[in-house]
Amino acid sequence: MLSEILRNIFINHKFAEVPTNLNIDNYKLSIFKPLPELEKQEYFAIIESLEQSEAATHFIFDELSDLLFEKLRTLDNIESYFIKNCTLIICCEKSKTSNKLILSIEEDPYNFKKNIITYTNGEITSLNEIINTQELNLTNEQINNIINGESGNLFRSFKEKSSNINSYYSLILKIVAKIPFITYTPAKKSLHDLDGDIEKELTKEQQALYLKSLDIDLNASDKEIEALILNL
Numbered sequence: 478m479l480s481e482i483l484r485n486i487f488i489n490h491k492f493a494e495v496p497t498n499l500n501i502d503n504y505k506l507s508i509f510k511p512l513p514e515l516e517k518q519e520y521f522a523i524i525e526s527l528e529q530s531e532a533a534t535h536f537i538f539d540e541l542s543d544l545l546f547e548k549l550r551t552l553d554n555i556e557s558y559f560i561k562n563c564t565l566i567i568c569c570e571k572s573k574t575s576n577k578l579i580l581s582i583e584e585d586p587y588n589f590k591k592n593i594i595t596y597t598n599g600e601i602t603s604l605n606e607i608i609n610t611q612e613l614n615l616t617n618e619q620i621n622n623i624i625n626g627e628s629g630n631l632f633r634s635f636k637e638k639s640s641n642i643n644s645y646y647s648l649i650l651k652i653v654a655k656i657p658f659i660t661y662t663p664a665k666k667s668l669h670d671l672d673g674d675i676e677k678e679l680t681k682e683q684q685a686l687y688l689k690s691l692d693i694d695l696n697a698s699d700k701e702i703e704a705l706i707l708n709l
Contacts, residue, residue: 479568479596480505480525482604482615483652487523489614490658491515495555499548501541503527508549510556511658518558522549522589525568531578534569538582538591546588565589566655571597592655597643604645617659623649625664 487509488494495508505525511517522545526533542565549555549563567582579593613619623646624632631646653659 478505478525479594479601479648480507480523482601482608483507483523483566483568483594483656484509485608486615486620486652486656486659487521489616492521495520497549497552497554499545503533504537504541506545518556518562520549520555520559520563521566522563523566523568529570529573531573531575534567534574534578534582534593537567538578538585542588542591563589565591567591567593569593569595571595594651594655596648596651599643600645600648603643604648607645620649620653620659621662624653624661629664 484494484507487507491512491514492509493512495510497506497508499506501524503526505523505527507523509521509523511519524537524541524545526537545565546563550560565588569579574593574595579595582591582593585591607613607623608615626646635642635646635650653661
């Protein structure tokens, strides 16, 4: 289940699960708040239907969200800032959730702020496999390593809608887009690497011109630079 993967992410980003004793038939519900060391005042509720369908998602939107909001706000272990800063993350199977419904839910201004993360069975299977084989906890660093994997080739492949469109990679990107505390850091590429990439694309003659051009003194006069360029 996607909600179990998200639970792992929350716990490994210094969030604590809040006990509520709220049981909803055919739905998995978890509530999280940041540990005191984060000095943040926010709550996240994660909900996922055990039997995925558009009707189940409609039920969350039409009835459950209001009911949950009212019940949670009155619990003794829920802080007062819950009312103004709480987000409901709804996990939905992509093939059973229309874009129209997603927009309606995420644009709804009442009670929770609402984010929908869609998934395919292939994405869930793929992500669970990489979590298990690489023993990942999905920390912020590990998530960044996944996104920047294979020197950026995974992202380029994803943009081209090829092999990564239905894999752990596509699901990780959707999770990052919907969970605000995950911070993405682009992979740094050294100038040395850039120089090497440039040289690899040049012919031998072009490489010779390129290397000579690097020796030009940029503090030289325009005439001196022009003369050097003409002699390359």
